[in-house]
Amino acid sequence: MARRRQLYEGKAKILFEGPEPGTLVQYFKDDATAFNAQKKGVITGKGVLNNRISEFIMTRLAEIGVPTHFVRRLNMREQLIREVEIIPLEVVVRNVAAGSLSTRLGIPEGTPLPRSIVEYYYKNDQLGDPMVAEEHITAFGWASVQDLDDIMALSLRVNDFLTGLFLGVGIRLVDFKLEFGRLWENDEMRIVLADEISPDSCRLWDIKTNEKLDKDRFRRDLGKVEEAYQEVARRLGILPEAGMRDLKGPETMQ
Structure with a gap:
């Protein structure tokens, strides 16, 4: 090699x-x-x-x-x-209450959300990837308003597609993390999906049994x-x- x-x-x-x-x-x-x-x-x-x-x-x-x-x-x-030039944000799309959302807001895990919720987290391991608002993102120059509009539109589109994809194989898409980057082609820039989409970055539950089919099995020592x-x-x-x-x-x- x-x-x-x-x-x-x-x-x-x-x-x-x-x-x-x-x-x-x-x-x-x-x-x-x-x-x-x-x-x-x-x-x-x-x-x-x-x-x-x-x-x-x-x-x-x-x-x-x-x-x-x-x-x-x-x-x-x-x-x-x-x-690509990675935007320093983790974009989390939630369809069902689980993980930190359940902990923060006291919503029982497994509760369907009224609508899909998109959250932003600042990518910084030393700070523990803190949750941030659009005001923080634009004020500190991590992404522009137009960037965030593109990210939001793409995130919801990905959510719609993946929800149907996994539903077709008997899996509920509870939530997932996305990352985005700026791709420069000549003088043109566009926002593109980066990183990965896998059981490392998604919560995936069996529709019938709610068995976890993702990294939560590692996090929670489920075997x-x-x-x-x-x-x-x-x-x-x-x-x-x-x-x-x-x-x-x-x-x-x-």
Whole structure:
């Protein structure tokens, strides 16, 4: 495998220089973290599954006109993406009360919300990704009013599509996190969907049993974490061709 320069390593992914200008290679790790990295572990095969699930979803979203950074999957653990200027926000779309929303507002987990709610969090691990309002975002220059209009429209469109996609395979989309970036093409800039969409970034419950099929199984020590991720991939019809065999990580050049 060719040696290439590592540009960034996050909690779940590594970014490498891409084969051509304006591209990156995104490598999916098996590492798992929760509670702003206070809890750490490994979910065997998670990187392989998240790579495939995110590829599937990003491809389907592109088919309905949602712009994304995804170009193509390269192998079991890597995908080619466009280089974007990441907007320092986590955009959380909620359909059912769960997680921090239940804790903050005292709403029992599992309560359907009157309508989908979109929340913004400032991407800063040291601060614990605090929740912020549009006033903070525009005042501090993280995104413009027009950027936020685009982000809101795209987030709700993604929510509509994913809700139907998962409903079709017996899964309730409780909530999920999105990230966005600015893609520059010549002098034109547009907001595109970035990062990943996978059981790492979504709460997914079985419609009939409410069984959790996402990273909450790791957060809450529920067990059978690998099986839950595999079940999501199985229902979407995208289990890896070679099964769950692992791959060595790419060599890095310092």
